[in-house]
Amino acid sequence: MTFWSQALEIARVDLAVERRLGDSLRIVTPFAIVALIVFPLALGAQLSLIAEIGPAVFWALGVLFGMQIALRRSANDTPHRRDLYALIGLDPAAKYVGRVISGGVLMLAFLIVLYVAMLVLYSPDLPGGATWIAMLTALLFGVGLTELGTMAGEVTSGLSNRSSLASLIVAPLALPLVIGASQTLEALDRDVSILPWILLLLATDLALAVAGVALARPIEESMR
Amino acid sequence: MTKVRVLLGLAGVALVVGLWFALTAPADALQGEYSRIINIHVPTIWVAYVAFVVTSVGSLMWMWKKTPKWDRLAASSVEVGVLFTGISLLTGMIWGNAVWGTAWDWGDARLTTTAVMFFVYLGYLALRNSIDDPKVRAKRSAILGIIAVVQVPLTYFAVNLFRTLHQTQSIRPDGSTMPDEMIVAMMVNLGAFTLLYVALLVARIEVAVAEEAASARDTALAGDAVKPPKLDEVRDV
Amino acid sequence: MDSLVALNGIGVSLGGKQILRALDVKLQPGEILGVSGPNGSGKTTLVRLLATLLRPDKGSGVVLEAELGSNDIYRARRSIGLIGHTPALIDELSLRENLIHFARLGGPDAEQVDQVLSVVGLEDAGGRLTSASSFGMKRRIEVAYLLMTRPSLVLLDEATSGLDSAAQGLVAALLERTINLGGGALMVSHDADSLESVCGRLLRIHDGRLESTQ
Numbered sequence: 001m002t003f004w005s006q007a008l009e010i011a012r013v014d015l016a017v018e019r020r021l022g023d024s025l026r027i028v029t030p031f032a033i034v035a036l037i038v039f040p041l042a043l044g045a046q047l048s049l050i051a052e053i054g055p056a057v058f059w060a061l062g063v064l065f066g067m068q069i070a071l072r073r074s075a076n077d078t079p080h081r082r083d084l085y086a087l088i089g090l091d092p093a094a095k096y097v098g099r100v101i102s103g104g105v106l107m108l109a110f111l112i113v114l115y116v117a118m119l120v121l122y123s124p125d126l127p128g129g130a131t132w133i134a135m136l137t138a139l140l141f142g143v144g145l146t147e148l149g150t151m152a153g154e155v156t157s158g159l160s161n162r163s164s165l166a167s168l169i170v171a172p173l174a175l176p177l178v179i180g181a182s183q184t185l186e187a188l189d190r191d192v193s194i195l196p197w198i199l200l201l202l203a204t205d206l207a208l209a210v211a212g213v214a215l216a217r218p219i220e221e222s223m224r
Numbered sequence: 225m226t227k228v229r230v231l232l233g234l235a236g237v238a239l240v241v242g243l244w245f246a247l248t249a250p251a252d253a254l255q256g257e258y259s260r261i262i263n264i265h266v267p268t269i270w271v272a273y274v275a276f277v278v279t280s281v282g283s284l285m286w287m288w289k290k291t292p293k294w295d296r297l298a299a300s301s302v303e304v305g306v307l308f309t310g311i312s313l314l315t316g317m318i319w320g321n322a323v324w325g326t327a328w329d330w331g332d333a334r335l336t337t338t339a340v341m342f343f344v345y346l347g348y349l350a351l352r353n354s355i356d357d358p359k360v361r362a363k364r365s366a367i368l369g370i371i372a373v374v375q376v377p378l379t380y381f382a383v384n385l386f387r388t389l390h391q392t393q394s395i396r397p398d399g400s401t402m403p404d405e406m407i408v409a410m411m412v413n414l415g416a417f418t419l420l421y422v423a424l425l426v427a428r429i430e431v432a433v434a435e436e437a438a439s440a441r442d443t444a445l446a447g448d449a450v451k452p453p454k455l456d457e458v459r460d461v
Numbered sequence: 462m463d464s465l466v467a468l469n470g471i472g473v474s475l476g477g478k479q480i481l482r483a484l485d486v487k488l489q490p491g492e493i494l495g496v497s498g499p500n501g502s503g504k505t506t507l508v509r510l511l512a513t514l515l516r517p518d519k520g521s522g523v524v525l526e527a528e529l530g531s532n533d534i535y536r537a538r539r540s541i542g543l544i545g546h547t548p549a550l551i552d553e554l555s556l557r558e559n560l561i562h563f564a565r566l567g568g569p570d571a572e573q574v575d576q577v578l579s580v581v582g583l584e585d586a587g588g589r590l591t592s593a594s595s596f597g598m599k600r601r602i603e604v605a606y607l608l609m610t611r612p613s614l615v616l617l618d619e620a621t622s623g624l625d626s627a628a629q630g631l632v633a634a635l636l637e638r639t640i641n642l643g644g645g646a647l648m649v650s651h652d653a654d655s656l657e658s659v660c661g662r663l664l665r666i667h668d669g670r671l672e673s674t675q
Contacts, residue, residue, distance in 0.1 A: 088567035449586035
């Protein structure tokens with residue numbers, strides 16, 4: 001079987017399992033929207049401040065809750081399944097790419113829902129064309145976060161504190177993504193070029209993709 | 225299924241009648257045609273309150289009697305209640321955007337508490353979905369169903385507890401702020417949506433019964449479905 | 462191929478503890494080797510070593526002409542079949558979906574799945590969710606996969622524990638076919654009696670060392 005057919009098979013099954021478990025859409029997404037509600041309640045009804053912080057809160061919650069999507073149960077293999085995958089000849093890099101594909105689909109759906117909820121709840125005053133730029137930015141942000149989260153999930157696989165430990169590992173490493181994404185909208189608002197920030201996001205995504213593929217086998221072998 | 229069809233049919237007729245009343249009642253002097261949304265917005269949230277109270281009653285009865293029918297009632301009522309809460313939130317946002325110029329106002333306590341109520345019961349559904357064992361599922365969701373009902377009075381009385389953008393109750397024991405024709409239209413729609421709730425509830429309970437029967441069949445079949453292996457065909461694989 | 466497996470003075474340590482010590486063992490084509498031993502004696506570690514999933518830290522070993530610790534093990538793995546003491550299936554998929562998934566990844570013809578399900582007696586149960594299936598049913602799926610892949614080396618770790626006689630017969634048929642195709646097998650179990658009827662040679666593992674029982 002080719003690299004890409006293995007990757008697509010992993011992505012296919014991952015999404016099938018996730019459809020049956022429903023963690024991402026039925027638990028993580030509603031939880032993130034509740035978190036969106038918590039911020040303004042804590043601030044009091046300061047409408048202009050709420051409108052101003054809307055996009056920033058979106059990116060912050062995107063990282064924190066997006067991590068839970070990257071660490072979903074369907075992406076966590078038992079030790080016996082790892083052994084079986086190794087014997088079958090599943091390329092660890094193909095498994096990584098497959099998980100990034102499935103995670104990316106879920107992450108994008110989550111970010112779209114969260115973004116719409118933020119628009120409704122915070123009524124930010126966004127410049128013209130912001131929604132399309134935000135979608136592009138969210139796509140790049142989501143792919144990078146998925147790549148990072150998938151690697152962190154592999155490194156912490158089998159550990160009892162996996163969820164919190166992986167989040168601790170990812171959150172600081174996700175800073176270039178948060179900066180790139182938030183500064184893109186900031187640049188749009190100030191009517192300056194967004195290109196440097198888009199390039200930052202692209203470069204981060206590419207670097208994470210290369211790192212993930214290159215490190216997949218060493219990470220897999222370190223599990224033994 | 226015949227019972228469900230009859231109920232849905234009756235609800236459909238009642239909704240059409242309600243729609244006629246809603247469209248022929250006078251519009252609000254200030255809000256214009258947008259005021260007619262009240263005929264969906266208010267009845268749906270009322271029915272949602274009823275649905276969640278039914279859930280709490282079903283949960284209490286399950287804790288007492290431990291029979292599956294109470295668990296089915298509680299869970300089915302939450303599903304319909306969440307649907308109606310969502311409709312009420314959506315129509316409220318449309319109405320609010322048209323009348324106040326904003327779909328969401330953080331100064332509106334009822335809006336916020338209704339949204340919180342929506343997510344509390346989404347959490348109830350997520351909890352049920354996470355548990356395979358029917359007895360454990362029934363017990364844990366009964367506990368949540370009893371606790372969560374506190375959201376109902378909190379949401380209903382939010383407009384009285386906090387001075388907010390949301391209008392206070394339109395119909396109170398000391399009288400009403402609405403013209404009679406609007407009250408009639410709203411009451412007819414309240415009846416129609418209540419019928420719809422009952423129809424959907426009965427339908428959902430029937431589906432739950434069918435799901436339990438299918439699950440029991442699957443479990444019983446485990447031994448029957450496993451046949452002796454065909455050892456003489458092993459070499460041909 | 463002279464030997465399917467040849468280990469010389471192999472030692473494996475895990476978590477700072479020496480699990481296997483100075484192991485010398487050969488497995489020839491056509492042979493079923495049984496290894497018994499108490500819990501914690503290193504049986505599973507031995508199985509995983511032979512599956513090339515562990516690297517030795519002492520001695521040398523060759524499995525299916527691949528030196529342990531070299532990159533040749535990735536080639537050898539395609540001809541190794543393993544049934545571990547815990548099923549490796551995905552709970553949220555049905556039994557049939559699991560088989561299709563592993564077949565698609567591993568290369569055997571996924572079209573064969575229905576035929577193999579019938580051979581292992583699960584043609585009516587293939588649609589059942591794995592989480593709702595019995596241990597025996599999951600084991601049959603694992604045997605089904607090995608029937609599809611035709612490994613030269615079959616490794617069984619407590620594979621027949623808890624199985625009914627029909628399922629045990631299926632495992633025996635798998636081993637017989639493997640032998641007939643020129644392969645070999647290693648079975649480990651804490652129950653030496655269960656190995657006697659199946660295995661041509663029996664060894665006992667104790668404190669990380671292999672001893673002959675004969």
